[in-house]
Amino acid sequence: MNIHPSLIGFDIDGVVADTMEAFIRIAGEDYGVYTISPEDITHFMVEDCLDIDPTIIDEIFTLLLDDPLKAGLKPMPYATVVLNELSHVAPLTFVTARPQREPIDKWLREVLGKSVYKKTRLVAMGEHDGKADYIKKFGLKYFVDDRAQTCIMLDQEGITPYVFSQPWNRGRHELETVKDWRGIRALCLGAEDFRLRDQQE
Ligand SMILES: [Mg+2]
Structure with missing residues (x-):
């Protein structure tokens, strides 16, 4: 399902x-x-x-x-193409521990493009803990995060976390993981889309 x-x-x-x-x-x-x-x-x-x-x-x-734009911060491989697809079905929700909303909001607008950006909701919390409250407020049941501790806490709060595989979360949890954005696409939209094969990397 x-x-x-x-x-x-x-x-x-x-x-x-x-x-x-x-x-x-x-x-x-x-x-x-x-x-x-x-x-x-x-x-x-x-x-x-x-x-x-x-x-x-x-x-x-x-x-x-x-200034993530000045820093040349790039989206993860396949992130923008999958987010674009998801945005056709529902608004996109981002909850970040970053303290300032505006710089990352601008970054999202730039990397997602105007039409996808219009369908985004963004919370910049300024702290790592307490994400569950915002996630619940938005009516979400699932959340993808790379910080093991955050995912463990979400799990305890009744939200199903997916740990986005990174060197700093390996071996630090026993939760479900996603390897990349193709994995997120598969979770939400089913079998892998042929367009996502070997397009990047
Ligand atoms: Mg993170």
Whole structure:
């Protein structure tokens, strides 16, 4: 049985947005730190797992929060094409822990395009905990997030979480996972669409 798109919501960083790609790229381009590989990011709080100056980490995250467009933050592979499809069935709901709404709202408008953006709802909470309240307020039953702790809490609150597979959530939960946006599409709209094969990557 498929999940109706009106019942599922999405986190942004690490799910819709390839925040790790941007982080690694900016560390190299702006700070000359070329030693980070995605598999090194084994903690959600990157300062706990990377041996680089915390000031650099802080500056990169500040840029990603304040101006994701300037940071060149990219959508995850297949995210925009799947979100576009889902938006034809129901509005899209995003709940992010980001503190400021406007920069990521602009980013969504840019990457989704005007017609899909018009069908989005966005909450920027400013904290990681308490997502369940917003998710319930929107009448959602399912939520996709890359932070294991968030997913565990949603599960306890009666919301079915899907952990978006990332190096920092592996082995940290026993919940359902989705590997990528093709997996999200399969959950909501059924079998994989041929157009999503080998289009990117
Ligand atoms: Mg996230």
